[in-house]
Amino acid sequence: MITASDPWLLLLVVVPLLAAPVCVLLRSPSGAWSVATAVSWAVFGISIKLLLTVLEHGQAVYRIGGWDAPWGIEYVLDPLGAFVVLIVAGIGAVTMPYAKRSVEKEIRKDRIYLFYTMLLLCLSGLLGITVTGDAFNLFVFLEISSLSTYVLISMGQDRRALTAAFRYLIMGTIGATFYIIGVGLMYQVTGTLNFADLKTIMPAVIETRTILAALAFLTVGISLKLALFPLHMWLPNAYTFAPSVVTAFLAATATKVSVYVLLRIIFTVFGDVDIFASFPLQPVLIAMALAAMFLASLSAIWQENVKRMLAYSSIAQIGYIVLGIALATEAGLSGGIVHMFNHALMKGTAFFAIGAVIYATGAVTLKDLEGIGKRMPVTMAAFVIAGLGLIGVPLTPGFISKWQLVTAALELDMWPLAALILLSSLLAVIYVWRVFEVAYLREPAITADKPADVPLSMLVPIWTLAGAAIYFGANGTFTLDLADTAARHLMGGF
Amino acid sequence: MFDLATIKDLLGLVNYWVVIVLMMAGFYTVIAQHNLIKKVVGLNIFQVSVFVFYISMGKVSGGSAPILKDGIETYSNPLPHVLILTAIVVGVATTSLALALVVRIHHSYDTIEEDEIQTIEHGEEDIA
Numbered sequence: 256m257i258t259a260s261d262p263w264l265l266l267l268v269v270v271p272l273l274a275a276p277v278c279v280l281l282r283s284p285s286g287a288w289s290v291a292t293a294v295s296w297a298v299f300g301i302s303i304k305l306l307l308t309v310l311e312h313g314q315a316v317y318r319i320g321g322w323d324a325p326w327g328i329e330y331v332l333d334p335l336g337a338f339v340v341l342i343v344a345g346i347g348a349v350t351m352p353y354a355k356r357s358v359e360k361e362i363r364k365d366r367i368y369l370f371y372t373m374l375l376l377c378l379s380g381l382l383g384i385t386v387t388g389d390a391f392n393l394f395v396f397l398e399i400s401s402l403s404t405y406v407l408i409s410m411g412q413d414r415r416a417l418t419a420a421f422r423y424l425i426m427g428t429i430g431a432t433f434y435i436i437g438v439g440l441m442y443q444v445t446g447t448l449n450f451a452d453l454k455t456i457m458p459a460v461i462e463t464r465t466i467l468a469a470l471a472f473l474t475v476g477i478s479l480k481l482a483l484f485p486l487h488m489w490l491p492n493a494y495t496f497a498p499s500v501v502t503a504f505l506a507a508t509a510t511k512v513s514v515y516v517l518l519r520i521i522f523t524v525f526g527d528v529d530i531f532a533s534f535p536l537q538p539v540l541i542a543m544a545l546a547a548m549f550l551a552s553l554s555a556i557w558q559e560n561v562k563r564m565l566a567y568s569s570i571a572q573i574g575y576i577v578l579g580i581a582l583a584t585e586a587g588l589s590g591g592i593v594h595m596f597n598h599a600l601m602k603g604t605a606f607f608a609i610g611a612v613i614y615a616t617g618a619v620t621l622k623d624l625e626g627i628g629k630r631m632p633v634t635m636a637a638f639v640i641a642g643l644g645l646i647g648v649p650l651t652p653g654f655i656s657k658w659q660l661v662t663a664a665l666e667l668d669m670w671p672l673a674a675l676i677l678l679s680s681l682l683a684v685i686y687v688w689r690v691f692e693v694a695y696l697r698e699p700a701i702t703a704d705k706p707a708d709v710p711l712s713m714l715v716p717i718w719t720l721a722g723a724a725i726y727f728g729a730n731g732t733f734t735l736d737l738a739d740t741a742a743r744h745l746m747g748g749f
Numbered sequence: 750m751f752d753l754a755t756i757k758d759l760l761g762l763v764n765y766w767v768v769i770v771l772m773m774a775g776f777y778t779v780i781a782q783h784n785l786i787k788k789v790v791g792l793n794i795f796q797v798s799v800f801v802f803y804i805s806m807g808k809v810s811g812g813s814a815p816i817l818k819d820g821i822e823t824y825s826n827p828l829p830h831v832l833i834l835t836a837i838v839v840g841v842a843t844t845s846l847a848l849a850l851v852v853r854i855h856h857s858y859d860t861i862e863e864d865e866i867q868t869i870e871h872g873e874e875d876i877a
Contacts, residue, residue, distance in 0.1 A: 391832050398839045402846055409850060414857035415870055421850045425779060425788060428843050432796055435836060439799070442829065443806050 261308060264317040264330040264386050267301050267340065268396075270294055271379035275372045284359070284367035291371040292351040295344070295378065302337075302344035309337040310740070324388065325449035331388035335592065335741035339385045339515045342599045346507040347378045353607060353716035354500040357614055361498045362410055370410060374504070376403040381512045390438045390448045390524075393516065394431065397480070400512070401427045404505060408497040416496035423489040426479055430486075433476030440469035441524075453524045461528040470534055473520050481513030483577055484547035487570045491554075494566035499610030502562060506569050507603035511595045514576055521580070522588075522745040531583060540581035545675060547574030552682035556689070559620045561609050564686055565602065568645055571679070572598045575660060578676070582663050588742035590659035593734050597644070597652035600727065604720040605641035608634050611709045611717060621689065626699030628691075634709055635694055637721035642687035644724055647680045652724055655731035659738075764805035771798035785854065785861040789847045796840045803833040 274294040278287040308315045309332055317330040332340065354374070362370055380400025387393050405427070409420035442448060444465050445456040460466055475486075482490040494502045521530065531537045548571050555567035576598070579591025611634045612627060613619055628635045644651035657676060664673040727734050759766075771794055778791025807829035815824040855861050858869055 391835075395835060395839065398843070402839075402842055405846055405850070409853070414854075415873065417850055417854045417857060418866055418870065421785065421847065421854060424843065424847050424850065425792060428792055429776075429779065429795070432799055436799055436802070439803055439806065439829070 260317050261305075261315040262317060263301050263305055263308075264315055264332060265319070267298060267305065267344075267386060268330075268379055268383045270301075271298060271375045271382070275375040275379065278368050278372040278375060282368050284364060287368035287371040288351070288355050288358075291354075291375055294375060295347040295351040298378065298382070299344040299348035302340045305332055306337040306341050309334055313744075325447045325452040328392050329388040329449060329451075330386045331451070332386055333741070334737065334744045335515065335518060336385050338592065338596065338737055338741050339511060340382060342511055342596055343378070343381050343385065343508045346504060346599055346603055349603070349716040349719050350374075350500060350504045353503075353610070353713050356710045356712055357500050357610055358498065360614055361412055361500075366410065370407070370498075373403040373406045373410075374501075376400075377407060377504075377509075381508055384512050385515055388450050390441070390450065390453070391435070392448075394435050394438065397431055397434065397516075400509070401431060401480075404501075404509060407501040407505075408493050410501070411496040411498050413496045415492065419489075419492035419496045423493045426486075426489045430476045430479030433472045433479065437469045437471075437473035437476060440465050440472065444469075450519060450523050454526050457525060458527050461525075461530075461533060467534060470520075470525065470530065470536075474517075474536065477513055477517045477520065478543075481510050481517060481577075482570055482573055484543045484550065484570065484574065487547070487551070487573075490570060491563050491566045494569065495560055495563040499562075499606065499613050502566075503603055503606035503610060506565070506606050507599040510569065510573055511599055514573070514580070514591075514595060517577075518580060518588075518592075518745060521583075526745070526747060537581055537583065540577055541672075544574040544578035544581060545672075547571055547577070548675070548679040549682065552679055552686065555686040556682065558686075559622070561621065561624065561690060562606070562619050564690075565605055565609065568683065568686065569598075569602055571683070572602070572645070574679075575656065575676070578672075579660050579663065582667060582669075584663055584667060585739070585742045585746055586659065586663035586666055588745060589735065589738040590656055590663050592741050593659060593731070593738035594656035596734050596738070597656045597724075597727065600652055600720055600724045601641045601644035604637055604717065604724055605645070607713070607717045607720060608638035608641065611713050614713065615709050621693050624690065624693050625697040626694070628694035630699055631709065633714060634717060637717045638694075639691065640721045640724055642690065644728065646683045646687055650725075651728040652731070652734075654728065655735065659735065764801060768798045768802045768805070771795075771801065783863040785851045785863060786848075788863075789844060789851065792847070793840070793844055796836075796843075800833050800837060800840075803829040803836070 271294050274290050278290055281287050281290065305315055315332040318324065319328045358367055358370055377400050380396045380403065383396030384393055384400065387396060405420045405424045408423060409417050441453060444460045444463055445453055447453055447456065479486045494506060551567045551570035551574065555564045555571065558564035558567060576591045576594050579587045579594060612631060615631060616623065618624065644653040647653040647657040657680065661673045661676050664676065775791045775795030775798060779788050779795060782788050782791060807826040809823055809825045812823040812825035813821045815827045851861055858866050860866060
């Protein structure tokens, strides 16, 4: 299957990468914002075009400098990659308009242009991870996105944002370094860095201890980045103290891209070998996923800060995604993949709504949210949709992914697993209900002399995401089909 | 058991012993030290161990630099060396960002000892 070189793949990464220094040169907050918004929309357009190409041809390829793989670096997009690119670019495109007013309020004026520079770099890095077909190139993009993320988090108003960013920097760097150790060990045995090439060589060398060590390093390193349960310690504080825009953007994209890397390693690089037989990866991943689903949800229940509650909920939701991957069947994979999309929509909406509440009232603890449903009905209605989605109520996206996961577990006769998935959803009911109860059933502490005001430029993005959540909740055909195609492609069929 | 060949093998792997010792020393420093600067130093040592690892793996015994010249038959693999140039740049960027954060932390907290920072943070209320 030879496909022509598709330059759009390169533009996807290069456009935001080049726009970042332009923002630095412009220096004016509104100039930087305009550039960032234009770029994020252009990137979204490219991502749709690429998705259509990939659905038609099966994949899109770009060889950098005209060098054929495995000598040159190759950019490859398969259905899974196209799906993840769509998530990242789509969230980027709604984040930028939302960012304008929120950032004006939360970040010092003379730093705003740097904020957009970093956001563009982060976007570029995340997209780069998804399109590259080269293991070391992936590391470089991983570090581009990570370094910009540390800066973005440290821009939070609370001084604890600094320590959160520092802690994330330490853990993120350890994760990334583990990843290159793994890549180095693989290179030592196979002499290649190209994912497709690694896949063909792997069956011959899988029995060596070097490769098993590589797999261990890769799994742990990537699990650190995607905040899989015992390695999630950096996430709650980072999400709590980062600026609202950053929290929403990262929660919806960064961990998803790390999940993508895990999928790439397990199902592409080690795709032709039965790693679940030679390495006890499956029980470990399932155990971690279950621990995340229960312990993180339990932690979420005890949080007073809504941002932190949603952060713990993110860790739990990552558990569902990893569970789907660990089942390693087509149904399980497609459940995990579709949950990446659905969770991005729901968490994006939830964090956007909370960001709007912070914009209007400056409050994030449950106590401050008393009666907020009456003061900000439009914003909180979006939060309600997101909250119902997190629980997995029918007609929300969360229901579709959980249904798919439960079906996958039952197909494998793992009915205790299916029961645990449903049971953990009950924990989500508790923490989401706590917010509903405070927001709607209590009287506002301060007599609301005026309804708290949120600018339209924030409401429209919130409701774009909430609307998408409603649409894809009611009609899951498009996303499920896409996830099925991606899963089939990963498992080796077409 | 310890015949000459085994000992030679073990000594021949001296680079990799260095890698493991550096890696563990750095990793331990990151985990055990409370001082943020020392953590950054530990992180650096940890990363340097990976640089040594990549550079050692590309070296071929008796190999020269990969240049076109008469009389040179064996070449070392330049690719890992080039890769690690990139990784060194990334490492420098990470270190400078980490140090910048430590400076800002020192400004805000008046300390760079992690346990003291935690005591201070523990007493803080959650406000946006």
